[in-house]
Amino acid sequence: MRILVINGPNLNLLGIRETNIYGSQTYEDLLAYIQSAGAELGAQITCFQSNHEGVIVDKIQSALETFDGIIINPAAYTHTSVAILDALKAVALPTVEVHLSDVCAREDFRKISFIRHACLATFSGHGFAGYRMAIEKLMEK
Numbered sequence: 001m002r003i004l005v006i007n008g009p010n011l012n013l014l015g016i017r018e019t020n021i022y023g024s025q026t027y028e029d030l031l032a033y034i035q036s037a038g039a040e041l042g043a044q045i046t047c048f049q050s051n052h053e054g055v056i057v058d059k060i061q062s063a064l065e066t067f068d069g070i071i072i073n074p075a076a077y078t079h080t081s082v083a084i085l086d087a088l089k090a091v092a093l094p095t096v097e098v099h100l101s102d103v104c105a106r107e108d109f110r111k112i113s114f115i116r117h118a119c120l121a122t123f124s125g126h127g128f129a130g131y132r133m134a135i136e137k138l139m140e141k
Contacts, residue, residue, distance in 0.1 A: 001042070003138055004067040005034055005131065006059060007049040008075035014100075021101050023127065030128055037132040041139055053081055060087040069094040069138040071131060078103070078113045088118035094141045096134035099124040 007030075010017060015026035031047050038045035046067070050056050056077065063070055070093050077084055078099070088095050097115050102125025104111050116122055121137045123130035 001069065001139055002044045002067045003038065003046070003135060004059070004063045004070045005045055005047045006056060006070060006072045006074075007047070008056060008073060008077050009051040011073060011075055012049050012051070023100075025128070030131075033128045034131050034135075037135055041132075041135050043135055043139060045135075053077055053083060056081075057083050057087045060084065060091055063093060064091045067093060069096070069141065071096050071098055071134040071138065072115065072119075073098045073100070074115050078115050080114070082114055085114045085118055088115065094138055095119045096137050097122040097124075098130045098134050100127055100130065101125060 012027050014030060015024055027049070034047060035045055048059050050059070060070065070088070072095060074081065074084055074097070095118055097113065097119040104124065113122070120141065121134070123133045126133060
């Protein structure tokens with residue numbers, strides 16, 4: 001199975017930003033974890049990160065006929081981006097939403113996810129393990 005993992009804004013600053021929420025592991029640590037989990041589960045993983053909404057939309061569109069599924073941590077765009085939602089709906093690939101922190105236990109505005117409407121599951125608050133759970137979910141689909 002070919003899976004595209006998309007990480008949104010500020011995830012490239014893991015290990016630096018809000019370590020009380022996201023911990024001290026870096027983005028490179030996250031990438032290594034995702035690749036290792038994918039290899040263990042028999043999935044081919046391609047990771048991508050951008051701080052720019054349009055670039056994320058372009059990447060989702062390019063996934064059509066290239067990938068079998070998408071894992072997305074849209075970060076702040078979770079709560080604001082109809083464009084990312086529409087792109088996910090347009091390509092209609094099985095998609096799983098992931099968040100490192102438990103977004104529903106944070107500020108009220110973080111409880112709203114536009115992206116969730118295009119996803120078959122959401123894993124929130126499991127740290128890096130949420131990505132493995134997402135890979136497993138796509139593999140069973």
